[in-house]
Amino acid sequence: LEYRWAFGSLLCKVSSYLVMVNMYASIFCLTCLSFDRYLAIVYSLSSTKLRSRESMILSLGMIWLLAGILALPALILRQTQEKYNRTICDMDFSVVGDTDVEHYWIAGLSLSATAMGFLLPFLLMSIFYCSIANTVTRHFHNIKKEEKKKRRLP
Template identity: 30%
Template sequence: MNETECIEEQHHVDHYLFPVIYIFVMVISIPANVGSLCVSCQQVKKKNELGVYLFGLSLSDLLYSSTLPLWIHYTWNEDNWTFSPALCKVSAFLMYVNFYSSTAFLSCISFDRYLAVVYPLKFPYLRTRRIAFTISLSIWIIETLFNAIIIWKDETSIEHCGTNKSYTLCFDKYPLEKWQSNFNIFRTCTGYVIPLVIIIFCNQKVYQAVKHNQATENSEKKRIIKLLLSITLTFFLCFTPFHTMLLILSIGKHSTNFGKQIFKLYRITVALTSLNCVADPILYCFVSETGRSDIWNLFKFCHLPSTTSDPGMELEDCSSNRKHTKTHVLSHQLTQVCTKKLGSFSKSYMSSI
């Protein structure tokens, strides 16, 4: 284990603040993402490529949320890791895989909607379930390999505070090693800046296309704006504070006191970034017109006694075969609105997706 400088007052802040945030995220995120997984599976079965990206997003959030009890225990003990070093590595690995697979999947969702609304008839071969599966698999492979360095490095360190007190830290080293600083700068550029540019560009183009389309009703425009804002705000609020602090912490050398203050803020933004696990299921409810009702029906099904000998059929009924509920994804419906003047060809296109 390495040794690091003592920031004892930070441990007292973590003891009260972080468990509250992590418990809040865990309680909401796990059931919400389980429901989102179930509903996105139904969309994948209907050959909806958006469901593939949403499935990957929900799975990533669920994997990270499953490690939150460890982080709760760690912060409640004032940042003293009592589990094995291997478990520290796995927890940190899943945390960073979640952060950057989330930014990647959010970028894919934005680009998919950009093609659907701005070029609904020009690139249908890019909006297939097979392409979505290929892209999603590539994201998982890249993020796994890219963050594998966490598994190989020693992520626990000893922090001595006074003569009789010490902490075993997990992935909380300060000051940063040279390789960590370089790695963080590269990670910020590829995992935050590039996705941010993609999301802003795509959403701005979608907004322009909808704004100048006379066939789109005001109610539909408002719905599109909700979708665009949900994606953009989720990304900006969850990931910008963390990467801002990470970049400041990684660039150049700071005085001891200034560096410690930056590190305190950085630690807080790490906890706040976990809120993306709560925001992503909410995002799904905006993307899918029936997302809220589907998830609600899935939860009702789990709590109501079974009235049929075939639970699988009942689950299918509540999520996809309800008689009076639409099952098209919102953004596909928006594509239909934006292209309905194209007549029967547009109708044929919509039926194919």
């Protein structure tokens, strides 16, 4: 296709939107999975109500809703454009302002996508898995102490 968009404006919008929804939903599902593991290991007994089927369904619904909302700029701003004698699928910021503020929109969307699609999930997953590692380490350390006590007893 030589970097040409041959599928029209509607598919330009829809395919870009679906790519973004998929990106956000995937990372949010991974983050929720690590939160579930965190609850199961760190708070195993007290988290059973929070880890119910109903909570899982509600969480998945919220994930997809949030992913759909965060991906809306792709649906709204993507357009087919003629550049360099080729039709391309690109962001068109003329809908939201003039060309003087276009770079602010690009920066804002890039920063929000990076923050919501990478930095925040990475931070949360790091916290969850470090807490899990700490809990597991303490557990095995306590088991070793108990084994040493048992060996000392006659």
